[in-house]
Amino acid sequence: MSSPQAPPHVLSTKVRRTYSPVVKTSLAFVGVAAVCLFFADISITTLDPWSELGRMAQGVVTPDFSVLGGIGMIIVQTIAFALCGVALGAVGGFLLAQVFHIGPVRWTCAAVRAIHELFWALIFLQMLGLTPLTGVLAIAIPYAGICAKVYAETLEEAELPALVALPYGTGVISGFFFARLPDVWVHIKNYTSYRFECGLRSSAVLGFVGLPTLGFYLETAFGEGNYSEAAALLIIFYILIATLRFWMRPKLVGLYVLVAPFLLGGGAAIEMSNITRFLTVDIVPAPLRNGSLTTSDTWSNLADWAGMLFFDQALPGMAATFLLTQIALVATGILALALFPLISKKFFGRVPRLIGHVFLVVLRSTPEFILAYIFLQLWGPSMLPAIVALSLHNGAIIGHLVGRFSDEVRLRPDSPRGLNLYGYEILPRIYGQFLAFLFYRWEVIMRETAILGILGIATLGFFVDSALADIRLDRVMFLIAIMVIFNVAVDALSRHIRSRLRLSTRTGQA
Amino acid sequence: MNKLKILAFGAAIAFTATALPAQQVLAETFVFTAIPDENEARLRERFDKVAAYLTKTLGVETKYIPVKSYAAAVTAFRNNQVQLGWFGGLSGVRARHLVPGSEAIAQGFEDQAFETYFIAHASTGLKPSAEFPAEIEGKTFTFGSKGSTSGRLMPEYYVRQYFKSAPNSIFTKVGFSGNHSKTIALVQSGAYQVGAVNFKVWENEIKTGKIDPAKISVVWKTPPYPDYQWTIRGDVEKRWKPGFKAKVREALLNMKDPDLLASFPRKSFIPASNSDYKPILDVAKLIDLIN
Structure with a gap:
């Protein structure tokens, strides 16, 4: 806002647009997700899903x-x-x-x-x-x-x-x-x-x-x-x-x-x-359990054991987990922003809101593995079913929270309606809260990538599950320890970003 | 802050009450479980009948508890929460490996020579062959459960033997469907192009009409290997009475009710021993599924 006294040349100068830190952060995350998408396998290989999907649809109506x-x-x-x-x-x-x-x-x-x-x-x-x-x-x-x-x-x-x-x-x-x-x-x-x-x-x-x-x-x-x-x-x-x-x-x-x-x-x-x-x-690593602690063989076996687990399982597992998480996080955010008006008093009357609520309850209460299975039928095995399943589930949860939050926003009597209301009033005012919810959900999404073994996506959780199936509990604990470190790091990063952007944590309950 | 107190009090009670029932050891009920390899409703129906039969024959209260995974069945056996298990080849080997003194006592007649079928979607153009189907290379592939003998161990063994390399580098995608019925459903819909399935489950689903021969067919059958068996803990003799193990074996071998046998489905039960499963143990060690 220039003052009326401002010299004319200031008004005519092209002002370099600056973005707020919130927008920059959002764009950075979208950028990371785009890069991840490039590395992720999201090919569609479908043959004839319709008979199985038809049986499912029939189940739903009966x-x-x-x-x-x-x-x-x-x-x-x-x-x-x-x-x-x-x-x-x-x-x-x-x-x-x-x-x-x-x-x-x-x-x-x-x-x-x-x-x-x-x-x-x-x-x-x-x-x-x-x-x-x-x-x-x-x-x-x-x-x-x-x-x-x-x-x-x-x-x-x-x-x-x-x-x-x-x-x-x-x-x-x-x-x-x-x-x-x-x-x-x-x-x-x-x-x-x-x-x-x-x-x-x-x-x-x-x-x-x-x-x-x-x-x-x-x-x-x-x-x-x-x-x-x-x-x-x-x-x-x-x-x-x-x-x-x-x-x-x-x-x-x-x-x-x-x-x-x-x-x-x-x-x-x-x-x-x-x-x-x-x-x-x-939970004692197998080489220690089976060998004598005084021989050097035992310790070199232990190093082999840890090296094998780390390089063959933990590292590729972390890479897959990271790719899937970052893409699903951004997709979750986009979906949440698209879904929240469905239950917001600012946009819809009682009856449409009720339908919106039912829709969101269905999305957020359907276990992800069921969603993943449906999309696996539709698109064949790749990261795509996992991304869609995770983002639908989490997008509905955040959409629900943001929708409730948007009800508390106070509007001027002459506020715009429809898309203008969404773009110029509500979105800017709920955006900080929305990001807070999303960052809280970050580590949750990461944990949830574990359960998609049916898709053959080798996340960290996939390897934990395999070790559990083999009843190799020493491996389980080793991989879980790495999972914990990975998760805690993301959590710390999320906290850092939230505090830098001054996003309130008070209602951050996702 | 009354609510807080009530909540704290409630939580304290919750904790003690959940710990309590655990203290009452279920008198001397003989408990068994089975690996969840297919339709669970059918498993429950089948094993509740077996429990009734064993209760009558042994004169000891016998109960079946269902579990959700192969590993859970083995863990329950290891933790002495069940004393008898209907295991697959691999899960049985694991169970006996973890519980010294435990023993394979009976197997189904068909389990002496069990088979895995490699199945493929029609669009792959794969035809049934007596030789290992080398053309499956580069396709998408689904196993059954990670802990399954017929759905994982044996098919992985033959894939590795032929290609000299791990499934991950042979197929473009490798999935674990969870159970044999899902393997069939996933290959039938073309979500995966090829899969490996327990031949008994395949035959059963052919019979019940769940399989469309125009869409999915068997392309290769593995050589026979030993599979399912009843395994019992060694310490049952101490817990019940000397000779209990022999009594259980006898009861299993004398199971003649055609209805009961058909529910497995097995023709009859025959004696088995730990050494019958040596080939399974060797293969499991070879592909590093057991230490």
Whole structure:
């Protein structure tokens, strides 16, 4: 904006356009993704997918609820695992948040949340077997790591006037409960309830490894091409997620959490010897386990072992993971920006919004491997089905969060409508928040690349899964350690970018 | 901060209650599992019948628990959460390797000479042949589960033997469908051009009409190898009574109910021993699937 007094030559000079750091960062990410796309294999090799896809479509329009004997119990157990896991994770996270400034605590939290719930479950399966505790811990541990981080950041950003106003001599604990916590309580509550929705999805997904939740039956039905049954299970799951705010009342949470542990079902006995064996034998690298520690052969074998794992598996695995993650991240962002208006009060009336909500619930609640399988049928094996599956799933999650956020934007009475409203008003005002959500999702997308073995994409997670299939737990732990380092690095980078761009973390709950 | 207290209290209870049921050792129920190689609803139906039969014949409460992967079946056996397993060749070798004293006690009649079928989509133009189909080079290829004998171990062995090189460098894409039914579905739709499948599952799907011969056909059959077997832990003798192992073997070998046998599907069960699976162990070591 030049002042009226500005000399004419200033007005006539061509002003060099400068972009804000936010735009520059976004463009940089798009650029990286474009380069990755160049290296990624996204060829389409389809022959005749239509008979299988036709069977799926037929399943969707003829959902078969009749075969699902005891469906009530499946749902109850799915909810029970989510409740127990999230409650433990939230309480653990809340306690950890108080000591989050201590380096080792922060690092441990970053490490535990870098491991996908499914891998936690597979690790606990080795020690505890198919017991309820396996499922509960598989949710609780990574969630404690995530909650600790978000709670700590929320508490840090708490407005301090209330704290300053406290009389001199007020104890730390009183100060915490009467000044600091009340200010952020609503954020913590909102975040925890969002976490519960994630917990429900996690709980369902744990069924894939054998816990008695919805995923168990879904995987069975889907794996056998029993699409009517799979559709029925998915519809039930959609309804469960979509009606969450009606049955998950704040007043009832305590009651739910009290009852849930008794609904997890039984399991095999836990034997201490299995836990000891896992910790002291199984995860010791094979060369050390089988050789004498005093001979030099053992140590050179160990070096070979580590070198083989690193160069043959970890390194190519990291490359594939990186490619897939960066492309899927940008695709997720583009999709989220396209999808969020569907549920925003700024753009649509009640009925279209309802349809939008249903659409987003379906996208974000359909497990990625099912999406990936559908696209595998359509396009043949390549990175393309993985990219589309990951970005649809995550784009719907971020679209949902951004849509809700956009409702809070206050508009002038004479604000434009339609595309102009989107481009000139809403988008600029939600963009920072959108990026915050997206950067939070970055590491999540990276973790999710693990489960696409059906496509033959050799991500780090693919190699972990192979080592698990071979019951080579020493390799599993080695590869998981590398996965953790990789994830923590991305997390640190994401935090760095967010703080440089001053993106608020307070509502960053993706 | 009442809610917080309730939540904390609830979480504490949640923790203790989930740990508790684990303490009650399931009296002396004899538990078995099976690798999830196909249709799980069918597996459950089949093995619940087997459980009822064993309960009656052994006079010991017997239960089947379903698992989701080959590795989970082996792990449950290793952790003594099941004492008997219906394993494939490779998973059985792994299970016995991890549990010293465990023993293969019976196999299906057909399991003495099991086969893997290489199947291909019609568009590949591949024709059935008695020789290894060298033309599969450069195609996309899907195995079944990573831990499967017929869907992974044996086909990978023959691919490596012929090409002297790993599947990754022979095929343009290598996938793991998860199970035999999915392998068939993926090759039938052309998502993958070639696949390797358990011949029993193939025959079964031909019978049930899930296969369209115009789209997909068998191009090569592997030489026969030993596959599925019942494997039992050595310490069952101590836990139940001396001679228990022999009793279980006898019960399995005497399983004559045609309905029950048809559900496997096997003609009958015959004695087996650990040494029957030496070829599988050797191949597994050769392609580095076992240490």
